[in-house]
Amino acid sequence: MKDKIFSNLIFERFSIYYRCLNKMISDNNQKEFTDSNELSYLLNIDPSLIRRDLSLIGKIGKRGMGYSINALKSGIENILGKNKIWKLALIGIGNLGRAILRYILNNTSSNYSVVKLYDNDPAKIGISIEGIDIKNFDTINKHIDFNIGLITVPADSAQAIADKLVDCNIKAIMNFAPIKLSLPNDIFYREVDLIKELDILTGMLNFNNAIQKSS
C-alpha cells in the first residue's frame, strides 16, 4: 500500500516534468539544457526532490551544464510509457463519457487512444460515436484488447463494472463515478471525483470565511 502511494506521487511528478519539458521545447527549441533549480522555480517542487526523481532516469546530468532537455524528455518517455500507444475503453456513454472521448480525441499529441465504447442501454448499443461503435458491456470477456478501463457510469453500477473489468484481467482502472471502489491490491486505480474536489474548495472557503469573521 505504502509503495503504491509512493509510486503514484513519483509518476505524477514525472507527468508534470514531462509537460514542462515539452513546453520549454515548444517555447524555445534552441534551448538545450535545464537544471533542478529552473524546474523547481517553474513547478514549485523542491529541487532536491527533482534531482532524486531524475536520478532514476540514469546518468543524464552534466556537472555545470544541468540536464539535456531532450535526454530528460526521452528518459521520462521511457518511464511513463509515452513511446507506446495505450488503449482505453470507456464504459458508460452518457454526457461525461462523450466529453472524455472528445477530450482525448482532441488531444492529438497524447499517446492515448480510445478503442472501445461500452454501455448497457439497448437504445445506445450499435450507435457509432466518432467512428467507434457502442457495444454491450455484458459481452466483454477475457479476450479484450485495451489497457485501461474508464468508468463513467452512475455510482450504483460502478462496482459491478469494476469487478467485471478485473475478471477480464484489466490491471488499470480510472473511476469517474462518485463512489470509492473496492479492488484487489494489484489493480492500479485512480479516481476523479468532481463533488469531492468541490467539497475541498468549499471546505477551504468556508474555513477561511469563518476565520475572517472571528478576527
Place this chain on the structure above:
Amino acid sequence: MKDKIFSNLIFERFSIYYRCLNKMISDNNQKEFTDSNELSYLLNIDPSLIRRDLSLIGKIGKRGMGYSINALKSGIENILGKNKIWKLALIGIGNLGRAILRYILNNTSSNYSVVKLYDNDPAKIGISIEGIDIKNFDTINKHIDFNIGLITVPADSAQAIADKLVDCNIKAIMNFAPIKLSLPNDIFYREVDLIKELDILTGMLNFNNAIQKSS
C-alpha cells in the same frame, strides 16, 4: 504553502467521511453510532487519523458508544459548508463544460448550483443550456455573484481566464485545462487533469511490466 496542502488533505478526508456517513444512513437508517475502527475498515484510513480529524468537530464521541452518526454528519456539514448552496460558474461551454454542467445538475443531492455559463465564441453566446444563458466571458466584472469558477477552456486560454477571475475577486478556482496555472497564494485551487491521471496509471503499468519481464 504547507498549511494549504495540509488543509487540502483534511478537507478531502472530511468529504470522504461525509459520503460514507450518508451511505450508512441510506443503507440502514436505524443505525445510530459508528466508531473510528468501523470508518477505518470502510475507508482504509488509519483510525488514529480519523479520531484526530473528527476531534476538530468538537465533543461528539461517547466513550464505549462511538460517534453519533447524525451528530458527525451535521458537524462535517458545518466544516465543509454543506448546509449552504455554493454557486458555480463554468467558463468554456464545449463538450467538457456541458458534461460537467449536466453532471452537477443530475447530482440533485449536492449543494452545488451552476448559476453562470461563459464562453467567448460569438456562435455560442446567447444560447441557453438547461435554462442558463451562455454569456460573453469578456463582460464579467467585480459584481459577479458566484463562489467558484470552473475553467473548461483549452490550455492556451486558461491562464488569462484565471487572471480575470482573480481580478473579479473569485477566491476558488477549479481548473480542467491541462496546464499548471500560476495564481496568488490566497486563491484556493484544484486541478483535474485527465492526461496526468492517465500518465500515472500507464507509468505504473509500464513499471510493473518492466519488473515482470526482468524477473
